[in-house]
Amino acid sequence: MEILNFSKKDFLFRSPRIIFGRGKISLLGEQSRYICEKDIKKELNAFLVTGKSSLKKSGNLEKILKNLNEANISVFIYDEIEGEPTTTVINYGKKLVIEQKSNIIIGIGGGSVMDSAKCISGLVTNDGIVEDYHVGRRSFDKVGLPLILAPTTSGTGSEVTNNGVVIDPTRGIKQSIRGDKMMAHVVILDPELVLSCPKKYTTFSGADALVQSIEAFVSKASNYLSDFFAIESIKLLLPSLPKVVNDLLNIELREKMMLGSFIDGLAFATSKLGAVHGFAHPIGVKHNINHGLVCGLLLPYVMEYNAELVYVQNKYAYIADIAVQSNIINEVDLKIKDCPDRIKDKAVWTIELIRKIFKHCEIPLHLKEIGITEDCIDDIVKDTKGSSLNNNPRDTDKESLKQILLNAL
Numbered sequence: 001m002e003i004l005n006f007s008k009k010d011f012l013f014r015s016p017r018i019i020f021g022r023g024k025i026s027l028l029g030e031q032s033r034y035i036c037e038k039d040i041k042k043e044l045n046a047f048l049v050t051g052k053s054s055l056k057k058s059g060n061l062e063k064i065l066k067n068l069n070e071a072n073i074s075v076f077i078y079d080e081i082e083g084e085p086t087t088t089v090i091n092y093g094k095k096l097v098i099e100q101k102s103n104i105i106i107g108i109g110g111g112s113v114m115d116s117a118k119c120i121s122g123l124v125t126n127d128g129i130v131e132d133y134h135v136g137r138r139s140f141d142k143v144g145l146p147l148i149l150a151p152t153t154s155g156t157g158s159e160v161t162n163n164g165v166v167i168d169p170t171r172g173i174k175q176s177i178r179g180d181k182m183m184a185h186v187v188i189l190d191p192e193l194v195l196s197c198p199k200k201y202t203t204f205s206g207a208d209a210l211v212q213s214i215e216a217f218v219s220k221a222s223n224y225l226s227d228f229f230a231i232e233s234i235k236l237l238l239p240s241l242p243k244v245v246n247d248l249l250n251i252e253l254r255e256k257m258m259l260g261s262f263i264d265g266l267a268f269a270t271s272k273l274g275a276v277h278g279f280a281h282p283i284g285v286k287h288n289i290n291h292g293l294v295c296g297l298l299l300p301y302v303m304e305y306n307a308e309l310v311y312v313q314n315k316y317a318y319i320a321d322i323a324v325q326s327n328i329i330n331e332v333d334l335k336i337k338d339c340p341d342r343i344k345d346k347a348v349w350t351i352e353l354i355r356k357i358f359k360h361c362e363i364p365l366h367l368k369e370i371g372i373t374e375d376c377i378d379d380i381v382k383d384t385k386g387s388s389l390n391n392n393p394r395d396t397d398k399e400s401l402k403q404i405l406l407n408a409l
Protein backbone atom coordinates (compact mmCIF):
# COMPACT_ATOMS: atom_id res chain seq x y z
CA MET A 1 0.00 0.00 0.00
CA GLU A 2 1.35 3.46 -0.92
CA ILE A 3 0.99 5.52 2.22
CA LEU A 4 3.14 8.62 1.62
CA ASN A 5 0.77 11.28 0.40
CA PHE A 6 2.41 13.44 -2.26
CA SER A 7 -0.69 15.62 -2.56
CA LYS A 8 0.17 17.04 0.89
CA LYS A 9 3.72 18.04 0.10
CA ASP A 10 3.94 21.58 1.53
CA PHE A 11 5.87 21.76 4.77
CA LEU A 12 8.16 23.88 6.91
CA PHE A 13 11.16 21.89 8.14
CA ARG A 14 13.56 23.04 10.84
CA SER A 15 16.56 21.27 12.31
CA PRO A 16 19.65 22.00 14.38
CA ARG A 17 23.11 20.53 13.58
CA ILE A 18 22.81 16.89 14.64
CA ILE A 19 25.63 14.62 15.81
CA PHE A 20 24.70 11.01 16.53
CA GLY A 21 26.83 8.18 17.88
CA ARG A 22 28.19 6.32 20.88
CA GLY A 23 30.53 8.47 22.97
CA LYS A 24 29.86 11.63 20.92
CA ILE A 25 29.29 13.70 24.08
CA SER A 26 33.10 13.92 24.04
CA LEU A 27 32.63 16.50 21.26
CA LEU A 28 30.82 18.89 23.61
CA GLY A 29 33.79 21.21 24.19
CA GLU A 30 34.73 21.27 20.51
CA GLN A 31 31.13 21.95 19.45
CA SER A 32 30.78 24.72 22.03
CA ARG A 33 33.81 26.39 20.51
CA TYR A 34 32.44 25.76 17.01
CA ILE A 35 29.18 27.65 17.61
CA CYS A 36 30.66 30.43 19.76
CA GLU A 37 34.21 31.31 19.10
CA LYS A 38 36.95 29.18 17.63
CA ASP A 39 39.74 31.09 19.38
CA ILE A 40 40.71 28.71 22.19
CA LYS A 41 42.09 31.60 24.23
CA LYS A 42 38.76 33.41 24.29
CA GLU A 43 36.93 32.87 27.56
CA LEU A 44 33.73 30.88 27.27
CA ASN A 45 31.34 30.58 30.19
CA ALA A 46 28.86 27.75 29.84
CA PHE A 47 25.58 27.64 31.72
CA LEU A 48 24.87 23.92 32.15
CA VAL A 49 21.19 23.13 32.70
CA THR A 50 20.60 19.67 34.11
CA GLY A 51 18.48 17.66 36.56
CA LYS A 52 19.00 17.36 40.30
CA SER A 53 21.05 14.19 40.39
CA SER A 54 20.90 11.73 37.46
CA LEU A 55 23.90 13.14 35.57
CA LYS A 56 25.98 13.06 38.77
CA LYS A 57 24.90 9.53 39.73
CA SER A 58 25.72 8.12 36.30
CA GLY A 59 29.26 9.55 36.45
CA ASN A 60 28.61 11.47 33.22
CA LEU A 61 28.76 14.91 34.86
CA GLU A 62 32.39 14.42 35.83
CA LYS A 63 33.31 13.43 32.26
CA ILE A 64 31.40 16.38 30.79
CA LEU A 65 33.05 18.90 33.12
CA LYS A 66 36.49 17.47 32.29
CA ASN A 67 35.75 17.74 28.58
CA LEU A 68 34.62 21.37 28.86
CA ASN A 69 37.59 22.19 31.05
CA GLU A 70 39.96 20.81 28.41
CA ALA A 71 38.34 23.17 25.88
CA ASN A 72 39.03 26.08 28.27
CA ILE A 73 35.34 26.55 29.05
CA SER A 74 34.23 27.44 32.57
CA VAL A 75 30.90 26.02 33.75
CA PHE A 76 28.11 27.18 36.02
CA ILE A 77 25.81 24.26 36.87
CA TYR A 78 22.08 25.02 37.11
CA ASP A 79 20.63 21.79 38.46
CA GLU A 80 17.29 23.14 39.69
CA ILE A 81 15.23 21.24 37.12
CA GLU A 82 13.02 18.85 39.04
CA GLY A 83 9.94 17.71 37.14
CA GLU A 84 8.49 19.87 34.41
CA PRO A 85 9.80 23.46 34.13
CA THR A 86 7.96 26.26 35.90
CA THR A 87 7.93 29.99 35.24
CA THR A 88 9.99 30.47 38.43
CA VAL A 89 12.73 28.08 37.30
CA ILE A 90 13.01 29.74 33.87
CA ASN A 91 13.01 33.33 35.15
CA TYR A 92 15.58 32.48 37.82
CA GLY A 93 17.70 30.77 35.16
CA LYS A 94 17.74 33.96 33.07
CA LYS A 95 18.82 36.01 36.10
CA LEU A 96 21.69 33.60 36.80
CA VAL A 97 22.88 33.54 33.18
CA ILE A 98 23.15 37.35 33.22
CA GLU A 99 24.89 37.36 36.62
CA GLN A 100 27.36 34.67 35.53
CA LYS A 101 27.99 36.38 32.17
CA SER A 102 27.43 33.01 30.49
CA ASN A 103 27.77 33.04 26.71
CA ILE A 104 26.54 29.55 25.88
CA ILE A 105 23.74 27.37 27.27
CA ILE A 106 24.12 23.59 27.43
CA GLY A 107 21.11 21.44 28.36
CA ILE A 108 21.84 17.80 29.22
CA GLY A 109 18.93 15.76 30.52
CA GLY A 110 15.37 14.73 29.72
CA GLY A 111 12.64 16.74 28.01
CA SER A 112 12.11 19.06 30.99
CA VAL A 113 15.81 19.98 31.11
CA MET A 114 15.98 20.58 27.35
CA ASP A 115 12.75 22.63 27.37
CA SER A 116 14.17 24.73 30.23
CA ALA A 117 17.46 25.27 28.39
CA LYS A 118 15.61 26.39 25.23
CA CYS A 119 13.39 28.80 27.16
CA ILE A 120 16.31 30.28 29.13
CA SER A 121 18.39 30.67 25.96
CA GLY A 122 15.56 32.59 24.24
CA LEU A 123 14.67 34.65 27.28
CA VAL A 124 18.22 35.85 27.94
CA THR A 125 18.63 37.62 24.59
CA ASN A 126 15.09 39.04 24.65
CA ASP A 127 13.49 41.36 27.16
CA GLY A 128 10.96 40.50 29.83
CA ILE A 129 10.02 37.39 31.79
CA VAL A 130 8.71 34.05 30.60
CA GLU A 131 5.10 35.02 31.39
CA ASP A 132 5.34 37.67 28.63
CA TYR A 133 5.83 34.91 26.06
CA HIS A 134 3.58 32.24 27.54
CA VAL A 135 0.59 30.88 25.58
CA GLY A 136 1.72 32.60 22.39
CA ARG A 137 1.43 36.12 23.81
CA ARG A 138 4.69 37.18 22.17
CA SER A 139 7.47 35.39 20.35
CA PHE A 140 11.19 35.98 20.70
CA ASP A 141 12.50 38.68 18.32
CA LYS A 142 16.16 37.82 18.74
CA VAL A 143 17.95 34.48 18.35
CA GLY A 144 18.67 32.87 21.71
CA LEU A 145 22.07 32.44 23.29
CA PRO A 146 24.12 29.68 21.55
CA LEU A 147 22.52 26.43 22.68
CA ILE A 148 23.65 22.79 22.72
CA LEU A 149 21.27 20.02 23.79
CA ALA A 150 22.04 16.39 24.63
CA PRO A 151 19.16 14.11 25.70
CA THR A 152 19.58 11.52 28.46
CA THR A 153 16.17 9.96 27.85
CA SER A 154 14.62 8.76 24.59
CA GLY A 155 11.16 10.18 24.27
CA THR A 156 10.28 13.81 24.08
CA GLY A 157 12.01 14.83 20.85
CA SER A 158 12.54 18.17 22.60
CA GLU A 159 16.07 18.39 21.22
CA VAL A 160 14.78 19.20 17.73
CA THR A 161 11.57 21.12 18.42
CA ASN A 162 11.03 24.87 18.61
CA ASN A 163 9.06 25.03 21.85
CA GLY A 164 9.35 24.56 25.59
CA VAL A 165 6.44 23.54 27.80
CA VAL A 166 6.25 25.64 30.95
CA ILE A 167 3.94 25.36 33.96
CA ASP A 168 2.65 28.54 35.56
CA PRO A 169 1.48 27.39 39.02
CA THR A 170 -0.12 30.74 39.87
CA ARG A 171 -2.40 30.61 36.83
CA GLY A 172 -2.68 26.80 36.89
CA ILE A 173 -1.66 26.43 33.24
CA LYS A 174 0.83 24.33 31.32
CA GLN A 175 1.51 25.71 27.86
CA SER A 176 4.31 26.21 25.36
CA ILE A 177 6.68 29.05 24.66
CA ARG A 178 7.22 28.66 20.94
CA GLY A 179 9.43 30.06 18.18
CA ASP A 180 12.30 29.14 15.86
CA LYS A 181 14.60 31.64 17.60
CA MET A 182 14.82 29.35 20.64
CA MET A 183 15.90 26.22 18.76
CA ALA A 184 19.15 24.42 19.58
CA HIS A 185 22.18 25.17 17.41
CA VAL A 186 23.77 21.76 18.00
CA VAL A 187 22.28 18.49 19.25
CA ILE A 188 24.48 15.65 20.46
CA LEU A 189 22.68 12.29 20.46
CA ASP A 190 24.86 9.90 22.43
CA PRO A 191 23.08 6.63 23.24
CA GLU A 192 25.60 5.94 26.01
CA LEU A 193 24.06 8.86 27.95
CA VAL A 194 20.75 6.96 28.07
CA LEU A 195 22.14 3.69 29.43
CA SER A 196 21.67 4.86 33.03
CA CYS A 197 18.05 5.94 32.52
CA PRO A 198 15.99 3.81 34.96
CA LYS A 199 13.23 1.48 33.83
CA LYS A 200 10.40 3.78 34.90
CA TYR A 201 11.60 6.75 32.84
CA THR A 202 12.71 4.56 29.94
CA THR A 203 9.10 3.32 29.82
CA PHE A 204 7.40 6.69 30.20
CA SER A 205 9.63 8.57 27.75
CA GLY A 206 9.53 5.66 25.27
CA ALA A 207 5.72 5.59 25.46
CA ASP A 208 5.63 9.34 24.81
CA ALA A 209 7.81 8.89 21.72
CA LEU A 210 5.60 6.12 20.33
CA VAL A 211 2.44 8.14 21.00
CA GLN A 212 3.96 11.20 19.33
CA SER A 213 5.00 9.25 16.24
CA ILE A 214 1.49 7.77 15.84
CA GLU A 215 -0.22 11.13 16.47
CA ALA A 216 2.14 12.82 13.99
CA PHE A 217 1.40 10.10 11.41
CA VAL A 218 -2.37 10.70 11.42
CA SER A 219 -2.42 14.42 12.29
CA LYS A 220 -4.51 16.75 10.10
CA ALA A 221 -1.29 18.63 9.32
CA SER A 222 0.66 15.48 8.41
CA ASN A 223 2.48 15.86 5.11
CA TYR A 224 4.87 13.97 2.87
CA LEU A 225 7.93 14.74 4.99
CA SER A 226 6.31 14.21 8.40
CA ASP A 227 4.86 10.87 7.24
CA PHE A 228 8.31 9.85 6.04
CA PHE A 229 9.76 10.56 9.49
CA ALA A 230 6.75 9.20 11.41
CA ILE A 231 6.94 5.86 9.57
CA GLU A 232 10.67 5.49 10.21
CA SER A 233 10.27 6.41 13.88
CA ILE A 234 7.44 3.86 14.32
CA LYS A 235 9.67 1.23 12.65
CA LEU A 236 12.35 1.93 15.27
CA LEU A 237 10.21 2.53 18.36
CA LEU A 238 7.40 -0.01 18.12
CA PRO A 239 9.61 -3.13 18.18
CA SER A 240 12.27 -1.65 20.49
CA LEU A 241 10.13 -0.26 23.32
CA PRO A 242 8.74 -3.60 24.62
CA LYS A 243 12.27 -5.05 24.56
CA VAL A 244 14.31 -2.19 26.03
CA VAL A 245 12.19 -1.93 29.19
CA ASN A 246 13.57 -5.31 30.24
CA ASP A 247 17.04 -4.90 28.73
CA LEU A 248 18.16 -1.45 29.85
CA LEU A 249 21.87 -1.92 29.16
CA ASN A 250 21.37 -3.09 25.58
CA ILE A 251 23.15 -0.33 23.65
CA GLU A 252 21.67 -1.35 20.29
CA LEU A 253 18.14 -1.03 21.63
CA ARG A 254 19.08 2.27 23.28
CA GLU A 255 20.39 3.48 19.90
CA LYS A 256 17.15 2.53 18.17
CA MET A 257 15.06 4.25 20.83
CA MET A 258 17.22 7.38 20.65
CA LEU A 259 17.08 7.54 16.85
CA GLY A 260 13.35 6.78 16.86
CA SER A 261 12.68 9.52 19.39
CA PHE A 262 14.78 12.04 17.46
CA ILE A 263 13.12 11.23 14.13
CA ASP A 264 9.74 11.37 15.84
CA GLY A 265 10.65 14.90 16.97
CA LEU A 266 11.31 15.83 13.33
CA ALA A 267 7.91 14.34 12.39
CA PHE A 268 5.73 16.10 14.92
CA ALA A 269 7.68 19.37 14.69
CA THR A 270 6.27 19.71 11.17
CA SER A 271 2.92 17.90 11.54
CA LYS A 272 1.87 18.71 15.14
CA LEU A 273 0.21 16.08 17.36
CA GLY A 274 -3.37 15.12 18.33
CA ALA A 275 -5.99 14.72 21.05
CA VAL A 276 -3.77 12.58 23.34
CA HIS A 277 -1.48 15.58 23.76
CA GLY A 278 -4.50 17.86 24.00
CA PHE A 279 -5.58 15.91 27.10
CA ALA A 280 -2.06 15.42 28.46
CA HIS A 281 -1.44 19.03 29.41
CA PRO A 282 -4.51 19.61 31.65
CA ILE A 283 -4.19 16.14 33.19
CA GLY A 284 -0.49 16.71 33.84
CA VAL A 285 -0.98 20.05 35.55
CA LYS A 286 -4.18 19.21 37.47
CA HIS A 287 -3.19 15.73 38.65
CA ASN A 288 0.62 15.90 38.56
CA ILE A 289 0.98 12.71 36.55
CA ASN A 290 3.96 11.90 34.33
CA HIS A 291 3.43 13.08 30.74
CA GLY A 292 4.50 9.83 29.03
CA LEU A 293 2.33 7.73 31.35
CA VAL A 294 -0.78 9.81 30.57
CA CYS A 295 -0.04 9.73 26.86
CA GLY A 296 0.46 5.95 26.79
CA LEU A 297 -2.69 5.34 28.80
CA LEU A 298 -4.90 7.51 26.56
CA LEU A 299 -3.53 6.59 23.13
CA PRO A 300 -5.70 3.47 22.50
CA TYR A 301 -8.90 5.36 23.38
CA VAL A 302 -8.06 8.27 21.09
CA MET A 303 -7.09 5.80 18.34
CA GLU A 304 -10.52 4.13 18.68
CA TYR A 305 -12.17 7.53 18.24
CA ASN A 306 -10.01 8.43 15.22
CA ALA A 307 -10.38 5.02 13.56
CA GLU A 308 -13.81 6.01 12.23
CA LEU A 309 -12.00 7.88 9.42
CA VAL A 310 -10.93 5.82 6.40
CA TYR A 311 -7.58 7.58 5.95
CA VAL A 312 -6.78 6.90 9.59
CA GLN A 313 -7.75 3.23 9.16
CA ASN A 314 -5.28 3.02 6.26
CA LYS A 315 -2.50 4.47 8.37
CA TYR A 316 -3.25 2.26 11.38
CA ALA A 317 -3.27 -0.75 9.04
CA TYR A 318 0.14 0.37 7.77
CA ILE A 319 1.39 0.30 11.40
CA ALA A 320 0.09 -3.28 11.64
CA ASP A 321 2.27 -4.19 8.64
CA ILE A 322 5.29 -2.55 10.31
CA ALA A 323 4.64 -4.60 13.46
CA VAL A 324 4.28 -7.89 11.56
CA GLN A 325 7.44 -7.25 9.53
CA SER A 326 9.39 -6.42 12.68
CA ASN A 327 8.53 -9.84 14.19
CA ILE A 328 7.91 -8.21 17.58
CA ILE A 329 4.83 -10.38 18.13
CA ASN A 330 7.05 -13.48 18.23
CA GLU A 331 10.01 -11.88 19.98
CA VAL A 332 7.93 -10.64 22.91
CA ASP A 333 4.97 -12.70 24.10
CA LEU A 334 2.31 -10.00 23.71
CA LYS A 335 -0.57 -12.53 23.71
CA ILE A 336 -2.30 -11.15 20.63
CA LYS A 337 -3.99 -13.06 17.85
CA ASP A 338 -2.64 -13.04 14.27
CA CYS A 339 -3.03 -9.86 12.25
CA PRO A 340 -6.16 -9.98 10.01
CA ASP A 341 -6.22 -9.03 6.29
CA ARG A 342 -9.00 -6.44 5.92
CA ILE A 343 -7.89 -2.80 6.38
CA LYS A 344 -10.59 -2.01 8.94
CA ASP A 345 -9.79 -5.15 10.98
CA LYS A 346 -6.09 -4.40 10.79
CA ALA A 347 -6.71 -0.92 12.22
CA VAL A 348 -8.57 -2.48 15.17
CA TRP A 349 -5.75 -5.01 15.58
CA THR A 350 -3.18 -2.16 15.72
CA ILE A 351 -5.08 -0.54 18.58
CA GLU A 352 -5.11 -3.85 20.43
CA LEU A 353 -1.39 -4.24 19.74
CA ILE A 354 -0.68 -0.82 21.26
CA ARG A 355 -2.66 -1.85 24.37
CA LYS A 356 -0.67 -5.09 24.64
CA ILE A 357 2.65 -3.26 24.24
CA PHE A 358 1.78 -0.73 26.95
CA LYS A 359 0.47 -3.51 29.23
CA HIS A 360 3.77 -5.34 28.72
CA CYS A 361 5.57 -2.10 29.68
CA GLU A 362 3.40 -1.85 32.83
CA ILE A 363 1.66 1.36 31.79
CA PRO A 364 -1.81 1.56 33.40
CA LEU A 365 -4.69 1.04 30.95
CA HIS A 366 -7.39 2.94 32.88
CA LEU A 367 -7.63 6.46 34.35
CA LYS A 368 -8.98 5.13 37.65
CA GLU A 369 -5.66 3.33 38.17
CA ILE A 370 -3.94 6.73 38.32
CA GLY A 371 -6.55 8.32 40.58
CA ILE A 372 -8.70 10.06 37.96
CA THR A 373 -12.39 9.43 38.54
CA GLU A 374 -15.56 10.41 36.69
CA ASP A 375 -16.03 13.60 38.71
CA CYS A 376 -12.65 14.94 37.41
CA ILE A 377 -13.59 14.63 33.75
CA ASP A 378 -15.57 17.85 33.13
CA ASP A 379 -12.75 19.89 34.60
CA ILE A 380 -10.17 18.18 32.34
CA VAL A 381 -12.36 18.60 29.23
CA LYS A 382 -12.85 22.31 30.02
CA ASP A 383 -9.08 22.88 29.64
CA THR A 384 -8.43 20.48 26.77
CA LYS A 385 -7.51 22.77 23.87
CA GLY A 386 -4.59 24.01 21.80
CA SER A 387 -2.77 23.15 18.59
CA SER A 388 -2.47 19.43 19.38
CA LEU A 389 -6.23 19.08 19.70
CA ASN A 390 -6.80 21.19 16.59
CA ASN A 391 -4.68 18.80 14.55
CA ASN A 392 -6.40 15.63 15.73
CA PRO A 393 -7.55 13.88 12.53
CA ARG A 394 -11.18 13.60 13.61
CA ASP A 395 -12.87 16.79 14.83
CA THR A 396 -13.76 16.86 18.52
CA ASP A 397 -16.20 18.77 20.71
CA LYS A 398 -16.75 18.82 24.47
CA GLU A 399 -19.10 15.81 24.29
CA SER A 400 -16.75 13.63 22.23
CA LEU A 401 -13.78 14.56 24.44
CA LYS A 402 -15.79 13.61 27.50
CA GLN A 403 -16.79 10.30 25.95
CA ILE A 404 -13.15 9.42 25.17
CA LEU A 405 -12.24 9.99 28.83
CA LEU A 406 -15.30 8.06 30.06
CA ASN A 407 -14.18 5.14 27.87
CA ALA A 408 -10.72 5.39 29.45
CA LEU A 409 -12.01 5.26 33.04
Ligand SMILES: [Fe+2]
Pocket residue numbers: 156208212277291295
Ligand atom coordinates in the same frame (compact mmCIF):
# COMPACT_ATOMS: atom_id res chain seq x y z
FE1 LIG B 1 4.63 14.09 24.40
